[in-house]
Amino acid sequence: MNAVNKVLIVGGGIGGLCATIALRRKGIEVDLVELKAEWTVYGVGIIQQSNVVREMAKLGVLDGYLDAAFAFEDVTINTTAGQQLARIPGQRLAGPEYPANVGISRLALHQVLSETAIALGASVRLGLSVETLTEEGEGVDVLFTDGSRGRYDLVVGADGLFSKVRGLLFGDKYQPRFTGQSVWRYNFPRAAEIDHLANFQGPAGNAGLVPLADDLMYMFVTSHEPGNPWMDTASLAAEMRQRLSGFSGLIGELREQITDSSQVVYKPLEVVFVSEPWYRGRVLLIGDAAHATTPHLGQGAGMAIEDAVVLGEELTAGGSVEQQLERFMARRYERCKFISDSSVLAGDKEIAHDHSFDRIGLVKQMLARTAEPV
Structure with a gap:
């Protein structure tokens, strides 16, 4: 009989839903x-690289959205004018x-x-989170924010960058840190x-x-946005165009079509990384709650999805x-730390205008690392 x-699962984003499916x-x-x-759903689209496609196939969900997605093989790195530097x-x-x-x-995802x-x-309840978690015996007693209660063998905090569960476990020890950069996104016809x-x-x-x-x-x-300035939502289109002023080619052509703020x-x-085991007793953090990083390598959601698959296997x-969660950490910690550190490094090098930084080499290293078994 399983110990769990x-x-x-607290949090219904990508990580929480994938963990639900896996379990x-x-x-x-x-x-x-x-x-x-x-x-x-926040945001516009998501890149699922080779390792993530592999895990979504394991979860049995890939076939369910391929028709609504765009499949592609390669990644290119180009100059501001569109001249290809690497494919x-x-x-x-x-498979x-x-x-x-x-x-x-x-x-769509x-x-x-x-x-x-x-x-x-799965039983899904919206408009609800946890108030308190109390571990007693071989379970966790949960008080929810609506006053209801439940008892579980394991609680999984998949509640993102500003995780309530992380705060219940570690207090204010791990707080999101602004990296000095922001990202802007806008949809176009492909x-x-x-x-x-x-x-x-x-x-x-x-x-x-990114084709979607x-x-x-x-x-x-x-x-680079020093001081994390407040942005007037009415001026976002003009601000995004300004951030693209150094680009020509296709990016330059599309820039002028950014008109709807x-x-x-x-x-x-913002980033956070829990630099110790992501669990205490029978409460575990996964995804952004444990290791939120920047999108520079396109692996943030991918690491949450891998967390979900590994959790299902180890439980x-x-x-x-305790043994199950130790095995989970042994498979996840160094891999996620590499992605987190490398993504932040890429952003830091952008801020520093470090033209000697080998971004192509880092991308290749990431692809080789994530191709390895999880």
Whole structure:
């Protein structure tokens, strides 16, 4: 008999939903609570690189959204004018029948993940979080924010950068840190030549174009924003155009089409990394709650998805809860730390205008590292 048979997952984002799916497929009872009363999705799109495609296939959800996504093989790194500096081939880690990489809108992905979690029998409650966690005996007694209670073999905090569960475990020891950069995103009809992830190295930040569907792509650009200034939402389009002033070629052409401030998704980049085991007793952190990083390597959500798959495997591989969580940490800590540190390093080098920094080499190193078994 498993040491863990009933789990509470706090947070209904990508990590929480994937963990729910992973555990339900292993026969573990799951309750999921999400603070938002309406399950809205932040952002425009998401890049799923080869290692993430592999894990989504393991979860049995990849086929459910490929038709709504854009499959691609390679990644290019280009100058501001669009001259290609490197083309890095993808690896079909999920098998020859699946693409190396996938771009998909966050809304389309959320729909498949949430529907799958519910179809697998998870109990989902919205507008709810945890108030207190009390470990007694072989379980955790949970008081929810609506006054209701529950008892679980394990509680998983998948509640993001500003994790309530992390605060309950570690107090204020781990607080999000602004990196000095922000990212801007905007959707466009897909240009025919954007059939892959195209990165453009800029003078003060990097831009990119990501295909999401046959008729959709999004642009991103990072920028140095000292002091994390407040942005007037009415001026976001003009501000984003200004951040792209050093680019020509396709990026320059698209820049002038950024006119609707309501469609600009602006996000200051904040990071946190829990530099000790991500659990205490029978409460565990996964995803951004434990290791939120920047998007410079496109692996933030990917690490949360890997967390989910590994958790499902370890909770059903025998041993005590302590042994299961120790094995989970042994498989996850160094891998996530490499991604976190490398992503932050890339941003720091952008801020410093360090032209000697080998970004292409770092991307290749990341792809080789993440291609390894999880």
